[in-house]
Amino acid sequence: MTAAAPTDRTRLRRAHERGHHDRATIDAILDATPQCAVGYTIDGAPYVTPTLHWREGDHVYWHGSSASRALRACDRAEVCLTVSILDGFVLARSGFHHSVNSRSVMLFGTAFKVTDPAEKEARLTAFIDGLFPGRTGMLRPNTEQEIKSTTILGLEIAETSAKVRSGPPKDDEEDYELPIWAGVIPVAMQAGDPIRDTRNRDGVELPAHLRGWRWPG
Amino acid sequence: MTAAAPTDRTRLRRAHERGHHDRATIDAILDATPQCAVGYTIDGAPYVTPTLHWREGDHVYWHGSSASRALRACDRAEVCLTVSILDGFVLARSGFHHSVNSRSVMLFGTAFKVTDPAEKEARLTAFIDGLFPGRTGMLRPNTEQEIKSTTILGLEIAETSAKVRSGPPKDDEEDYELPIWAGVIPVAMQAGDPIRDTRNRDGVELPAHLRGWRWPG
Numbered sequence: 053m054t055a056a057a058p059t060d061r062t063r064l065r066r067a068h069e070r071g072h073h074d075r076a077t078i079d080a081i082l083d084a085t086p087q088c089a090v091g092y093t094i095d096g097a098p099y100v101t102p103t104l105h106w107r108e109g110d111h112v113y114w115h116g117s118s119a120s121r122a123l124r125a126c127d128r129a130e131v132c133l134t135v136s137i138l139d140g141f142v143l144a145r146s147g148f149h150h151s152v153n154s155r156s157v158m159l160f161g162t163a164f165k166v167t168d169p170a171e172k173e174a175r176l177t178a179f180i181d182g183l184f185p186g187r188t189g190m191l192r193p194n195t196e197q198e199i200k201s202t203t204i205l206g207l208e209i210a211e212t213s214a215k216v217r218s219g220p221p222k223d224d225e226e227d228y229e230l231p232i233w234a235g236v237i238p239v240a241m242q243a244g245d246p247i248r249d250t251r252n253r254d255g256v257e258l259p260a261h262l263r264g265w266r267w268p269g
Numbered sequence: 270m271t272a273a274a275p276t277d278r279t280r281l282r283r284a285h286e287r288g289h290h291d292r293a294t295i296d297a298i299l300d301a302t303p304q305c306a307v308g309y310t311i312d313g314a315p316y317v318t319p320t321l322h323w324r325e326g327d328h329v330y331w332h333g334s335s336a337s338r339a340l341r342a343c344d345r346a347e348v349c350l351t352v353s354i355l356d357g358f359v360l361a362r363s364g365f366h367h368s369v370n371s372r373s374v375m376l377f378g379t380a381f382k383v384t385d386p387a388e389k390e391a392r393l394t395a396f397i398d399g400l401f402p403g404r405t406g407m408l409r410p411n412t413e414q415e416i417k418s419t420t421i422l423g424l425e426i427a428e429t430s431a432k433v434r435s436g437p438p439k440d441d442e443e444d445y446e447l448p449i450w451a452g453v454i455p456v457a458m459q460a461g462d463p464i465r466d467t468r469n470r471d472g473v474e475l476p477a478h479l480r481g482w483r484w485p486g
Contacts, residue, residue, distance in 0.1 A: 089306035089317050089353070091315035091317035096313065099349050100307070100317050100350075130315060132314075133317070134319055140464075141401075143404070146411070147405055176364055191364050232473065233465070234466040234468070237482055239460050240459060240461065243455065244456070245455075246452055246454050256448050256449065267456060
């Protein structure tokens with residue numbers, strides 16, 4: 053949980069007061085949502101694939117089908133994994149000072165593939181149980197073929213930066229005199245009531261890990 | 270609103286039944302959230318910047334400070350703009366068939382800068398009023414310098430594809446016999462109550478465009 057020195061890619065050039073490099077801030081943002089966007093290149097052209105990530109210690113992981121072109125393009129390649137959480141719309145007294153409250157992390161590095169089948173299974177278990185504690189213990193066990201046809205990529209949390217904005221609008225001083233409503237519209241992900249599969253067996257109850265389930269953020 | 274022929278980058282290689290190329294589907298997803306991730310390269314390395322976009326006709330736009338390195342790197346360069354909306358966690362009877370319900374769009378192309386000051390102002394007005402109808406009419410007008418120090422980038426909606434998954438889990442047929450709770454946990458962005466800036470003038474009421482404001486999705 054130490055701070056890494058900023059590199060040319062992770063130094064915040066503007067709005068320095070919003071930049072963070074400490075691991076506590078970075079980990080908290082990575083853990084507050086499973087949603088991320090992975091950037092990579094194919095033949096030099098940029099691609100961004102939305103996916104889900106999870107963090108274990110000093111690494112983040114994401115996964116998909118071993119047939120995925122996106123995952124194959126990331127393996128042993130430079131990637132940029134970005135997490136962004138929108139917390140609110142900041143409504144100012146001028147259009148120019150409108151903004152958003154948000155928390156984001158950019159991670160840079162060379163992605164690696166998790167190859168050992170036992171480790172792959174442990175990583176996938178951590179992913180599902182991280183979102184739904186204890187769920188994997190109730191499931192039909194993974195087959196060897198399922199583990200084989202799943203690719204898990206990892207990235208070390210090393211070259212990284214976070215950006216956080218919170219609080220009210222910051223208007224030009226003279227604009228505070230104007231009779232304009234300014235403030236924040238907070239937004240957040242919310243879970244709704246679980247929707248039971250119509251093919252569930254009779255008498256199967258909603259398990260504890262899904263009762264009152266809340267978005268991690 | 271015609272369908273563009275898929276290119277090598279936009280043809281869905283797997284799960285073809287989830288792929289869409291028609292403009293109605295693509296526009297509906299682009300309009301359902303302002304959140305996007307823009308992928309670009311600097312010195313050949315991939316970068317992903319989270320930002321907000323808006324659509325006007327056949328183009329999407331995003332903006333920021335003219336000093337932004339991300340925006341300068343995108344101008345007249347190949348970019349990939351991705352929008353992803355998470356609609357739910359799909360909980361299956363095996364770990365392997367766990368999935369998410371989601372709607373996503375990938376747009377590829379060469380970004381261009383909006384240069385004419387009057388057009389820039391019109392674009393920014395469309396952005397703010399698109400989220401908060403009528404708001405710009407109540408604001409302190411933009412200054413010439415503010416328009417100048419704002420960069421707006423655009424991208425034609427041409428080379429694009431959408432991917433949509435919805436509905437219940439799809440388990441292996443024999444697994445439906447297992448007494449495991451399966452189904453969907455729906456998730457969605459929700460707006461909270463507006464938070465008034467403590468520096469608002471006395472008597473300034475919440476305007477109509479913010480009363481009962483709902484996330485676009």
